[in-house]
Amino acid sequence: MVHQYKLNGYNIVLDTCSGSVHTVDEVAYDVIAMYKSATQEQIVAEILKKYGHLDGVDEQEVLECLEDVKALEESGKLFSEDQYEKLAYTYKNNSKVIKALCLHVAHTCNLNCSYCFASQGKYQGDRAIMSFEVGKQAFDFLIANSGTRRNLEVDFFGGEPLMNWDVVKQLVAYARSIEKEHNKNFRFTLTTNGLLIDDEVIDFLNKEMSNVVLSLDGRREVNDHFRKDYAGKGSYDTIVPKFQKLVEARGGKGYYVRGTFTHHNVDFTNDLFHMADLGFTELSMEPVVCPPDDPYALTEEDLPKLFEQYEILAKEMIKRKKEGRGFTFYHYMLDLKNGPCIYKRITGCGSGTEYMAVTPWGELFPCHQFVGDPKYSLGNIWDGIKNEAVQDEFRACNAYAREECKECWARMYCSGGCAANAYHATGSINGIYQYGCELFKKRIECAVMMQVADAEEA
Amino acid sequence: MSRIKTIETKDIAKTVENGGCGECQTSCQSACKTSCGVANQQCENQK
Numbered sequence: 361m362v363h364q365y366k367l368n369g370y371n372i373v374l375d376t377c378s379g380s381v382h383t384v385d386e387v388a389y390d391v392i393a394m395y396k397s398a399t400q401e402q403i404v405a406e407i408l409k410k411y412g413h414l415d416g417v418d419e420q421e422v423l424e425c426l427e428d429v430k431a432l433e434e435s436g437k438l439f440s441e442d443q444y445e446k447l448a449y450t451y452k453n454n455s456k457v458i459k460a461l462c463l464h465v466a467h468t469c470n471l472n473c474s475y476c477f478a479s480q481g482k483y484q485g486d487r488a489i490m491s492f493e494v495g496k497q498a499f500d501f502l503i504a505n506s507g508t509r510r511n512l513e514v515d516f517f518g519g520e521p522l523m524n525w526d527v528v529k530q531l532v533a534y535a536r537s538i539e540k541e542h543n544k545n546f547r548f549t550l551t552t553n554g555l556l557i558d559d560e561v562i563d564f565l566n567k568e569m570s571n572v573v574l575s576l577d578g579r580r581e582v583n584d585h586f587r588k589d590y591a592g593k594g595s596y597d598t599i600v601p602k603f604q605k606l607v608e609a610r611g612g613k614g615y616y617v618r619g620t621f622t623h624h625n626v627d628f629t630n631d632l633f634h635m636a637d638l639g640f641t642e643l644s645m646e647p648v649v650c651p652p653d654d655p656y657a658l659t660e661e662d663l664p665k666l667f668e669q670y671e672i673l674a675k676e677m678i679k680r681k682k683e684g685r686g687f688t689f690y691h692y693m694l695d696l697k698n699g700p701c702i703y704k705r706i707t708g709c710g711s712g713t714e715y716m717a718v719t720p721w722g723e724l725f726p727c728h729q730f731v732g733d734p735k736y737s738l739g740n741i742w743d744g745i746k747n748e749a750v751q752d753e754f755r756a757c758n759a760y761a762r763e764e765c766k767e768c769w770a771r772m773y774c775s776g777g778c779a780a781n782a783y784h785a786t787g788s789i790n791g792i793y794q795y796g797c798e799l800f801k802k803r804i805e806c807a808v809m810m811q812v813a814d815a816e817e818a
Numbered sequence: 819m820s821r822i823k824t825i826e827t828k829d830i831a832k833t834v835e836n837g838g839c840g841e842c843q844t845s846c847q848s849a850c851k852t853s854c855g856v857a858n859q860q861c862e863n864q865k
Contacts, residue, residue: 703838
């Protein structure tokens with residue numbers, strides 16, 4: 361399968377199954393578009409009719425272009441066949457290891473953001489804090505189920521994990537004390553709203569966490585619209601100096617300043633540029649996850665505006681990089697030469713199989729977005745997986761699980777998409793969250809364009 | 819190939835034989851927590 365599009369002055373051709381990327385001129389663009397549906401004579405006639413008045417476009421030239429396309433096809437870089445569907449199922453059926461946990465150390469929060477998918481950290485339940493004993497058992501469960509995987513990831517999540525700070529520190533110390541004997545390497549992430557960050561927190565996070573996710577929605581008025589404390593005070597003025605101090609002291613270790621955009625700030629690139637102007641260089645900005653009748657839900661009318669925003673973002677990032685003040689946007693990070701293998705690309709995100717969320721009381725869910733939904737309770741960290749029917753459903757989730765994905769050029773980039781988004785939009789983890797798909801495809805088009813621009817520059 | 823320029827990319831088809839070591843980061847852990855992107859994850863096995 362081939363996907364062709366024009367963006368920022370580039371004519372881009374993606375070959376889905378090989379991952380090949382080509383930039384072409386107008387003639388080759390049209391030749392490739394017709395290659396599988398027209399005869400050689402028809403292609404030559406059509407091209408000469410459209411471009412024959414241009415210098416260098418004659419029959420011989422068109423035939424040479426056709427030869428080039430054929431050579432690329434024969435070398436597996438154009439119109440390559442998809443031979444991976446069986447692999448997606450066998451790989452996941454054969455791999456029974458767990459390698460990542462989202463540890464809900466605090467089902468409570470010191471902010472009261474009305475758009476929170478986790479209902480102010482409570483996940484539709486009661487406020488709760490994870491004890492050290494439960495957390496310790498979660499680590500033991502992870503190690504016991506991780507097989508030969510060496511790199512294990514644990515995200516301290518909430519709610520607000522800094523509201524259970526002592527337990528976070530104790531759990532990190534526990535994990536460090538056992539990782540060598542088990543030949544494991546723990547990679548920790550902590551996701552925080554920032555309110556409780558102080559010097560001690562900064563020192564610890566910068567020493568122990570390979571990644572820190574700092575929640576900020578961008579401009580003060582945008583951030584403070586939703587991100588308020590229980591007294592109604594916005595968080596911006598409190599958290600921005602703390603985030604700046606943390607990042608400055610981080611010494612190049614990984615972090616993201618991560619925001620959510622809603623119907624109220626469809627011009628979200630201005631929030632990203634604001635973050636960049638505050639000195640942050642590792643940025644992420646996600647569309648809000650909420651029911652469609654919420655007043656801040658993104659609408660169909662927003663979609664073309666969002667497409668435009670993603671293009672503005674890509675062009676501005678190219679410009680700022682040239683000016684020596686570049687920044688990273690999570691969804692535009694593509695490494696075309698050293699990116700993921702085919703198995704990563706087709707087997708889905710791993711939720712419910714190699715990745716799970718653990719509640720403060722030790723219950724297991726396929727991921728953080730299913731926490732609180734009793735249908736999706738998988739079991740617990742003492743007895744393991746009990747709900748094998750649900751786990752099997754997740755095990756069958758991959759880039760080929762939906763008929764629509766089999767026909768989609770982007771399946772090797774999203775691996776079939778987010779099961780939680782599909783579930784919330786359609787009632788099934790095997791449904792299609794079309795809105796999210798449209799945004800995702802636009803982001804990939806922009807990300808590839810940026811790689812093309814980089815290559816052209818070089 | 820004057821009309822077509824091919825950008826250097828990893829040949830996905832060739833990675834079938836490696837079997838998938840599984841050591842790479844779980845995509846949702848890094849930043850988004852609300853979508854699934856796998857193409858932006860780093861490969862841990864660059865041999």
